[in-house]
Amino acid sequence: MTLAPVLDRIDADLPQALERLKDLLRIPSISTDPAFKADCDRTADWLVADLASMGFEASKRPTPGHPMVVAKYKGPEGAPHLLFYGHYDVQPVDPLELWDNDPFDPQIEDLGDKKVIRGRGTADDKGQLMTFVEAFRAWIAEHGSLPLSVTVFLEGEEESGSPSLIPFLQENADELKADLAVICDTGLYDGRVPSITTMLRGLLGEELTIKAASRDLHSGSYGGAAINPIRVLADIIDSLHDDQGRITIEGFYDDVPELPEELRQQWQGLGFDHSRFLGDVGLSRPAGEQDRTPLEMIWSRPTCEVNGIWGGYTGAGFKTVLPAEAHAKISFRLVGQQDPLKLREAFRAHVRARLPEDVEVEFHGHGNSPASVMTITDPAFEKSLQALTEEWQIPAAYTGAGGSIPIAGYFKTYLGMDAMLIGFGRDDDQIHSPNEKYDLESFHKGTRSWARILDKLATK
Amino acid sequence: MTLAPVLDRIDADLPQALERLKDLLRIPSISTDPAFKADCDRTADWLVADLASMGFEASKRPTPGHPMVVAKYKGPEGAPHLLFYGHYDVQPVDPLELWDNDPFDPQIEDLGDKKVIRGRGTADDKGQLMTFVEAFRAWIAEHGSLPLSVTVFLEGEEESGSPSLIPFLQENADELKADLAVICDTGLYDGRVPSITTMLRGLLGEELTIKAASRDLHSGSYGGAAINPIRVLADIIDSLHDDQGRITIEGFYDDVPELPEELRQQWQGLGFDHSRFLGDVGLSRPAGEQDRTPLEMIWSRPTCEVNGIWGGYTGAGFKTVLPAEAHAKISFRLVGQQDPLKLREAFRAHVRARLPEDVEVEFHGHGNSPASVMTITDPAFEKSLQALTEEWQIPAAYTGAGGSIPIAGYFKTYLGMDAMLIGFGRDDDQIHSPNEKYDLESFHKGTRSWARILDKLATK
Numbered sequence: 001m002t003l004a005p006v007l008d009r010i011d012a013d014l015p016q017a018l019e020r021l022k023d024l025l026r027i028p029s030i031s032t033d034p035a036f037k038a039d040c041d042r043t044a045d046w047l048v049a050d051l052a053s054m055g056f057e058a059s060k061r062p063t064p065g066h067p068m069v070v071a072k073y074k075g076p077e078g079a080p081h082l083l084f085y086g087h088y089d090v091q092p093v094d095p096l097e098l099w100d101n102d103p104f105d106p107q108i109e110d111l112g113d114k115k116v117i118r119g120r121g122t123a124d125d126k127g128q129l130m131t132f133v134e135a136f137r138a139w140i141a142e143h144g145s146l147p148l149s150v151t152v153f154l155e156g157e158e159e160s161g162s163p164s165l166i167p168f169l170q171e172n173a174d175e176l177k178a179d180l181a182v183i184c185d186t187g188l189y190d191g192r193v194p195s196i197t198t199m200l201r202g203l204l205g206e207e208l209t210i211k212a213a214s215r216d217l218h219s220g221s222y223g224g225a226a227i228n229p230i231r232v233l234a235d236i237i238d239s240l241h242d243d244q245g246r247i248t249i250e251g252f253y254d255d256v257p258e259l260p261e262e263l264r265q266q267w268q269g270l271g272f273d274h275s276r277f278l279g280d281v282g283l284s285r286p287a288g289e290q291d292r293t294p295l296e297m298i299w300s301r302p303t304c305e306v307n308g309i310w311g312g313y314t315g316a317g318f319k320t321v322l323p324a325e326a327h328a329k330i331s332f333r334l335v336g337q338q339d340p341l342k343l344r345e346a347f348r349a350h351v352r353a354r355l356p357e358d359v360e361v362e363f364h365g366h367g368n369s370p371a372s373v374m375t376i377t378d379p380a381f382e383k384s385l386q387a388l389t390e391e392w393q394i395p396a397a398y399t400g401a402g403g404s405i406p407i408a409g410y411f412k413t414y415l416g417m418d419a420m421l422i423g424f425g426r427d428d429d430q431i432h433s434p435n436e437k438y439d440l441e442s443f444h445k446g447t448r449s450w451a452r453i454l455d456k457l458a459t460k
Numbered sequence: 461m462t463l464a465p466v467l468d469r470i471d472a473d474l475p476q477a478l479e480r481l482k483d484l485l486r487i488p489s490i491s492t493d494p495a496f497k498a499d500c501d502r503t504a505d506w507l508v509a510d511l512a513s514m515g516f517e518a519s520k521r522p523t524p525g526h527p528m529v530v531a532k533y534k535g536p537e538g539a540p541h542l543l544f545y546g547h548y549d550v551q552p553v554d555p556l557e558l559w560d561n562d563p564f565d566p567q568i569e570d571l572g573d574k575k576v577i578r579g580r581g582t583a584d585d586k587g588q589l590m591t592f593v594e595a596f597r598a599w600i601a602e603h604g605s606l607p608l609s610v611t612v613f614l615e616g617e618e619e620s621g622s623p624s625l626i627p628f629l630q631e632n633a634d635e636l637k638a639d640l641a642v643i644c645d646t647g648l649y650d651g652r653v654p655s656i657t658t659m660l661r662g663l664l665g666e667e668l669t670i671k672a673a674s675r676d677l678h679s680g681s682y683g684g685a686a687i688n689p690i691r692v693l694a695d696i697i698d699s700l701h702d703d704q705g706r707i708t709i710e711g712f713y714d715d716v717p718e719l720p721e722e723l724r725q726q727w728q729g730l731g732f733d734h735s736r737f738l739g740d741v742g743l744s745r746p747a748g749e750q751d752r753t754p755l756e757m758i759w760s761r762p763t764c765e766v767n768g769i770w771g772g773y774t775g776a777g778f779k780t781v782l783p784a785e786a787h788a789k790i791s792f793r794l795v796g797q798q799d800p801l802k803l804r805e806a807f808r809a810h811v812r813a814r815l816p817e818d819v820e821v822e823f824h825g826h827g828n829s830p831a832s833v834m835t836i837t838d839p840a841f842e843k844s845l846q847a848l849t850e851e852w853q854i855p856a857a858y859t860g861a862g863g864s865i866p867i868a869g870y871f872k873t874y875l876g877m878d879a880m881l882i883g884f885g886r887d888d889d890q891i892h893s894p895n896e897k898y899d900l901e902s903f904h905k906g907t908r909s910w911a912r913i914l915d916k917l918a919t920k
Contacts, residue, residue, distance in 0.1 A: 032777030092779060098675075160777050201680065205778045214742030215558075216893040220661065220863025223793050224763035225754040226738065227747035230697070230788075231766060237694035278686065282674030285817040287687035294685040303684035306691060307781050312768035313789060317492030317620050318665045318826040319552060320791055320864075321767050321892050328690075329773060331780055333683050357745040366778040403680025404780075432781055433676040 001143040003455040009138045010447050017134045017447065018108065018117065018440075020050070024088075024126050025106040025119050031066055031089035032160035040066040040156045043088045047071075047154055050133065054140050056152065061172075063164035066156030070175070073136070073150045079458055080380075081149040083178035083417065085407055086129025086185060087158035090121035091432045098434035108440070116437040123429035127438035128184045128446070129154060131424065135450035147458035151178055155407070158185075161205065161367030162406065169414040180380050180418055181411040182453075186401055187425030188442070189270060194388035194449065195399040196381060197421040198374040199299060202334030203404035204343055205366030208351060210236075210311075210326045212359050217322040227358055229326040230311045236354050237328065240304050245289045247304045249350045255337035259300045267295055270397065280428065299400030303333040329366070333404060340368035369406030378418055380457050387452035388422070391445055424449070461603040463915040469598045470907050477594045477907065478568065478577065478900075480510070484548075484586050485566040485579045491526055491549035492620035500526040500616045503548045507531075507614055510593065514600050516612065521632075523624035526616030530635070532609075533596070539608040539918055540840075543638035543877065545867055546589025546645060547618035550581035551892045558894035568900070575900040582898035583889035588644045589614060591884065591903060595910035607918035611638055615867070618645075621665060621827025622866065629874040640840050640878055641871040642913075646861055647885030648902070649730060654848035654856040654909065656841060657881040658834040659759060662794030663864035664803055665826030668811060670696075670771075670786045672819050677782040687818055689786040690771045696814050697788065700764050705749045707764045709810045715797040719760045727755055730857065740888060759860030763793040789826070793864060800828030829866030838878055840917050847912035848882070851905055884909070 010017075029043040030036040044060045044067045051058040051071040058071035066089060075081075093103040101107055106119030117127065132152075139146050153176060157164055169176065189195040210229040217226055242248050259267075272295045278284055288297035297303075311326030313319035332347070334340060348363055355361060376398065388396035401421075408419040424442035425431065470477075489503040490496040504520045504527045511518040511531040518531035526549060535541075553563040561567060566579030577587065592612075599606050613636060617624055629636065649655040670689040677686055702708050719727075732755045738744055748757035757763075771786030773779035792807070794800060808823055815821060836858065848856035861881075868879040884906035890896045 032779065033775065092773070092775060092777075094773075094775065159779075203680075203780070205780075207778070212743065215890065217741060218863065218892045219763070219765045219767060219791060220663075220793065220861070221887060221891075222741070222758065223765045223791075223862060224748040224757035224761055225746050226741065226743055227745070228765055230769050231701070234694040234697035234766070234769075237691060238698040241691070281677060281682070281686065283672065283686055283818045285687070286685050287816075287818075288684040297684035298682065301684055303679070305679045305683045305688055305780075305782055306694070306772065307679060307779060307783075308772035308774045309690050309694075309786065310770045310774040312766065313552070313554070314768045314770040314787070315493065315552060315554065318667070318789060318791070319492065319619075319767060319892065320663070320665075320765075322765055323767075326769065327774070329778060331679060331683075331778070333680065356747075358743045358747075401680070402683060403678065427681060430675065431681075432678045432779065 001147050003452060006138045006142045006451045007448055009142050010134065010451060013138065014444055017130070018443070021117065021127060021130050021443070022106045024130065025121050026104055028104045029089045029121070029156065030092050031157050033092060037066070040089055044069050044156060047088060051152060054137050061168070063168055065164045068156065068168055069152065069154035071152040073146050075146045075149040079148040080180070081151070081178040082457065083151045083153055083176060083181045084132050085153050085155070085181060085183045086132070087125045087155045088129065089156045089159050090126070091124065091159050093120050093434070095434065100435055103436070115440040117440060117443070118435060118437040120436055122436055122438035123425045124431035124436065125158070125185045127443055128423050128425065131443060131446035132184055132450045134447040135454060138447070138451060139454060147454055151176060163367070165407065166410060166414065169410055173415055177415045178417060180378060180420060183405060183408060183419050183421045184423050185405055186421045186423035187427065189397055189399045190272070191426040191428065193394055194392045194396040196384060196396065197401045198376055198398045199400035200372040200405050200408055200421070201302070201402055202338065202340060202369045202371040203406065204332040204334060204340040204368045205329070206331070206344065206347060207327070207329050207364040207366055209362040210359060211324065211362065213322070213324045216324050219320040219322040222322050226322055227356060228322055229359065230323065232356060232359050233309070233311065233326040233328055236351055237306055239354055240350070245287065247302065249343070249346050251346055252302070252343065255339065256302055257336040259296060267299070267400070270399070277427070298402035300335055302335050302338060304330065306330050333402065335371045338371065340370055344368065369404060370409055372405070372408040374408070374420070375418055381420060383456040384420060384422060384453050387456045388449055391449045391452050422449070461607050463912060466598045466602045466911045467908055469602050470594065470904070470911060473598065474904055477590070478903070481577065481587060481590050481903070482566045484590065485581050486564055488564045489549045489581070489616065490552050491617050493552060497526070500549055504529050504616060507548060511612060514597050521628070523628055525624045528616065528628055529612065529614035531612040533606050535606045535609040540640070541609040541611070541638040542917065543611045543613055543636060543641045544592050545613050545615070545641060545643045546592070547585045547615040548589065549616045549619050550584065550586070551619050553580050553894070555894065560895055563896070576897040577900060577903070578895060578897040580896055582896055583885045584891035584896065585618070585645045587898035587903055588883050588885065588906065591906035592644055592910045594907040595914060598907070598911060599914060607914055611636060623827070625867065626870060626874065629870055633875055637875045638877060640838060640880060643865060643868060643879050643881045644883050645865055646881045646883035647887065649857055649859045650732070651886040651888065653854055654852045655859040656845060656856065657861045658836055658858045659860035660832040660865050660868055660881070661762070661862055662798065662800060662829045662831040663866065664792040664794060664800040664828045665789070666791070666804065666807060667789045667824040667826055668787070669822040670819060671784065671822065673782070673784045676784050679780040679782040682782050686782055687816060688782055689819065690783065692816060692819050693769070693771065693786040693788055696811055697766055699814055705747065707762065709803070709806050711806055712762070712803065715799065716762055717796040719756060727759070727860070730859070737887070758862035760795055762795050762798060764790065766790050793862065795831045798831065800830055804828065829864060830869055832865070832868040834868070834881070835878055841880060843916040844880060844882060844913050847916045848909055851909045851912050882909070
C-alpha cells in the first residue's frame with residue numbers, strides 16, 4: 001500500500017470533502033445549551049453514518065448527556081492500533097450580532113492570500129476531526145483498507161465540561177484501549193510550524209453567586225445602608241490577583257514547577273513574536289505575572305480568569321435597583337502538578353474569607369482537569385514529526401499550549417495510553433468567538449498530514 | 461361645600477375605584493424599554509379620557525419621548541391653584557421568574573391582617589396618582605365642582621431619567637405654573653406615620669464600558685497574557701469606596717453638609733427601628749459609612765451604587781471566553797449642594813486614572829438631578845399636616861427620603877413653585893422589585909387624605 005496515490009486522491013476529492021464538512025457544520029451542536037440537545041444527537045448520527053459508509057463498525061453510544069461516537073476499523077494483522085479523538089460539539093455563538101453571517105451556514109471565503117471556511121465549529125473541532133476522517137476515506141478508497149487498525153472516538157460534551165467522559169472511559173476501557181491515542185484539537189505553532197503539543201494546561205471552572213438582601217431593593221430607599229452584592233463580588237475578583245499579576249489564593253503556586261532550562265531554551269528558539277501575538281488583538285502590554293514572558297504566561301503558568309459576570313439591571317436604559325444577587329463564572333488554567341480539587345477548595349475558602357456579614361455565597365463547580373505533560377519516548381512521536389515536516393516543508397516542533405484538553409490526561413489515567421496531540425488550527429481562527437474560521441490550507445494539508453502519519457506508523 | 465359627604469362617597473365608591481386602578485395597571489407602561497412605547501402612549505390616553513370624563517380640560521401632549529398628560533379644572537374664583545404631579549410609567553419587570561403572578565394582571569390579595577393590590581406600578585406610581593384622581597372624582601360628583609383650581613400634570617418618563625421633562629416645563633411654564641406643586645410619589649414614615657417629605661436626594665446615573673482586546677478571546681490561548689476587562693472593571697468598582705464605606709472620588713464630599721443638630725434630634729424622635737429596617741430584607745449590618753446611622757445613610761448621606769454589571773458569557777453552562785468588553789451601570793444619590801455635573805466629571809476622571817495600558821472606557825450619562833430641600837413656610841404645609849393627622853389619627857411628620865424625585869427641584873427652578881411631597885407608600889411595597897404591591901389602606905385613606913387636604917387648602 002503506497003502513500004502517493006492516497007495523497008493524489010485527497011487533492012482530487014477536496015471539493016467533495018468540503019461539502020461534507022459544510023453538511024456537518026450546519027448542525028448547531030452547542031452542547032452547553034439544553035435547547036440544542038437534539039442537534040447534538042443529529043450530529044452524532046451524521047458521523048456514525050459517514051464512518052459506517054467507509055466500512056467502520058460505527059455506533060452512537062448513549063450517555064446521561066450527549067452521545068459518544070465509537071467506530072472501529074480492523075487493519076492488517078499485527079499492525080499498530082491507534083485511537084483518534086475529536087469532539088463534534090461546538091461553543092455557543094453569542095454575541096450573535098457580531099457575526100457577519102449565520103454561524104451555522106458555513107461559507108468559503110477568499111481572503112486574497114488564502115481561503116478559509118467560516119462558521120461555528122470550523123476550527124474547533126469539526127474541521128479538525130474531519131481531517132483524519134477524510135484521510136481514512138482516501139486510504140480506504142485507494143487501497144481497500146487502512147494500513148493499521150483505527151478506533152475513532154468522538155465526544156459531544158467537550159465544550160461543556162465533559163461530564164459523561166470519565167464514566168464512559170471507565171465502562172468501555174477494554175473496547176477503547178489502543179497502542180496510542182491521537183488527538184486532533186490543537187494548532188500549528190505561529191500559524192505555520194506543524195507541531196506536536198506536549199504540554200497542556202489543566203482547567204478548573206467555578207460559578208459563584210453572591211447573595212445579600214432577601215430581595216432586590218430600591219437604591220433610593222436602601223442605597224447606602226444595604227450591602228450591594230456587586231460590590232462584594234468586585235472586591236473578591238479584585239482580591240484574586242496582586243499588583244504584580246500573581247494569583248493570591250493561598251497555596252496556589254505550591255505545585256507549579258519552574259520551566260526546565262532546556263525547555264525554556266527550546267521555546268526561545270521558536271522566535272515567538274510577543275508583540276505581534278498581542279498586537280493582533282489590539283493589545284500591547286502582557287497582563288500576567290510581570291516577571292514572565294507572554295509565551296511562558298500562556299504555556300507554563302497558571303491563570304485565573306473571570307469568564308462572565310452579571311447582576312442587577314443589564315437591559316436598555318437605567319434602573320436604580322440594588323440587586324439581591326451577583327454572579328460570576330471564573331476559571332483557572334492549571335500547570336504542573338496543581339490539583340484541581342485542592343485548588344477548588346482553596347478558591348472557595350479565599351472567597352468565604354472575604355464575605356462581609358449578611359452575605360452568603362453559593363458555588364457551582366464546572367469541571368476540572370489537571371495539566372498534562374506528554375511522555376514522548378514512543379517512536380510514533382518522532383515518526384509523526386517527520387511526516388509533518390515532509391508535508392509542510394517546515395521542521396516540525398514540540399510545543400506547549402495554553403488551552404486545556406483534559407482528554408489527554410484521562411487517556412493516561414483511565415486507559416493507560418499515551419496521547420499525541422496534532423492539529424492544524426491557527427491563532428486567528430477566532431475559536432469560541434464570533435466569525436470562527438478554519439484555513440482551507442489547514443483542512444487540506446491536515447488531511448494529507450494524517451495520510452502520511454498513517455503511512456509512517458503502519459509499521460511498528 | 462362640605463367634606464363629610466365627599467368622604468362617604470369615597471368609601472362607597474372604593475370597589476369601582478379599584479376596578480379603574482386595575483384597568484390602568486394592566487397597561488405595561490415600561491418607559492425605559494422602547495418595546496413598550498405604544499403602551500406608554502395608551503396609558504396617557506387612558507388618563508386623558510378619565511380626567512376628561514369628570515370635567516377636566518385634558519390633553520395628551522407629545523414630547524420627543526413619551527407623552528405628558530396635562531389636565532386643568534377651574535375652581536371657585538379666588539381659590540388657590542394647585543398642580544398635582546404623578547408619573548404613569550413603571551419600572552421593568554425582570555427578573556420575571558421571581559413574580560408570583562403576571563405583573564400586569566393586578567390582583568387583590570388578602571394577607572390576613574390587610575389587603576393589598578399586587579402588580580407592577582401599584583405603588584410606583586399608578587396607585588398613588590389615582591389617590592388624588594379619585595379624590596377629585598368624589599368632590600366633583602358630590603358638589604359639582606372642586607373647591608379650588610387644579611392642574612394635573614402626569615409624566616411618562618420618570619423611571620427612565622425624564623429626558624423630556626425640563627424642555628416641557630420650560631416651553632409650558634405659563635400654563636403649568638400654580639400656587640403650589642403637590643407631588644404624590646413618596647411614602648408613609650415607618651409604614652404608619654403620614655408624612656410630608658422635605659428632603660430628597662439627587663441622582664446621577666452613569667453607564668461605562670471597559671474595552672480591552674479588539675475581540676473576544678479564548679482564555680486558553682490568551683489567558684494570563686491578555687488583559688481581562690472584567691478584572692479592570694472589578695478593580696474600578698472596588699476603588700470607589702474605602703474600607704469605612706466612604707466614597708473615594710476626589711472632592712465627592714465637598715458640598716455635603718452635616719445634618720443640622722435640630723433635624724438630627726427631630727429624626728431621633730421618630731424612633732426609626734434600624735434593625736427592623738434591615739431585618740425586613742434579610743440584613744443585619746448597615747453597609748454604608750461606619751460612623752453614620754442607617755437613617756442618616758439613606759436620608760442625608762450621598763451614595764454610590766452599582767445597579768447592574770455584565771460581561772463575558774452569562775448563559776447556562778460554561779464558556780472559557782476572555783471577553784473584549786465589560787459593562788456597569790452605576791448611580792450616585794446626592795445630597796446638599798452636590799453638583800451632579802461636577803461629580804460626573806470627577807467620577808469619569810477617577811475611572812480614567814485607573815485604566816491600565818491597552819484599556820479604554822466609554823461613558824454614557826443617564827440623567828442627573830441635584831438634591832432638594834423644601835422650604836416649608838407656606839401655610840399649606842401645616843394645613844396638610846393637620847389633614848393627614850385627622851385622617852390617619854396619628855400625628856403627621858416632616859421627614860427625609862432616600863430616593864430622588866428631581867421634579868421637586870425642577871418645579872422650583874423652572875416654574876418658581878415650591879413643592880409639597882405627600883404619599884402613602886410603604887417600605888415593603890417592593891417598588892422596582894418583583895411582586896410590587898400597594899396596601900388597600902394606602903389607596904383608600906390616601907384618597908380620603910387628598911379630599912381632606914383639598915378642603916383645608918380651599919381657603920387661602
